[in-house]
Amino acid sequence: MTVGDKAAIGCMVGGCDKCDDCTKGLESYCRDTILTYNYIYHDGTRTYGGYSDWIVAEEHCGEVPGYIAHGLWCATSMCWITVYSPLKYYGLNEPGKHLGVVGLGGLGHLAVKFAKAFGVKVTVISTSPQGEGSH
Structure with a gap:
């Protein structure tokens, strides 16, 4: 830095x-x-x-990665890092990889956003017949 x-x-x-x-x-x-x-x-x-x-x-x-707005990072850093860190660590930040995300709640939607920004193909898995967040 x-x-x-x-x-x-x-x-x-x-x-x-x-x-x-x-x-x-x-x-x-x-x-x-x-x-x-x-x-x-x-x-x-x-x-x-x-x-x-x-x-x-x-x-x-x-x-803080340069492409993330500072105010957004500060407000949500623990949520972001929970998904950002393992995506980077396991090499799921490379275009063409495929990621399965279980649930589209607070962390799931962040995983989808990061993965899509990395160019990763994403499949969201949900057991709710109505979809996450619709109740």
Whole structure:
């Protein structure tokens, strides 16, 4: 990241930076994940989350893709990252791939939007005879 890039901090600000998960960019699986609120950062300072006047985080923890509006990312970052991260991790961000989405609720519709933006073919699976969200 460079000065002026969009950034948003979620529920964690880093990991141990040494384990296999951290070296693969999977800090959320690290046994020593540093959460945003009430944890001790590498430099010994306490994290105060949304109550902070300033915050230190590993730069990749706060990256916001350039094509997402900053206000939208901030308002929905936990929802977006829940589907964005696994799509990227499992290579479902490449045109021509096919994705099945179970349910078209809060997260399902975001998965469809991301997948379509990536050029992925999407099939939505629902068990509701009326369709999701119609009740």
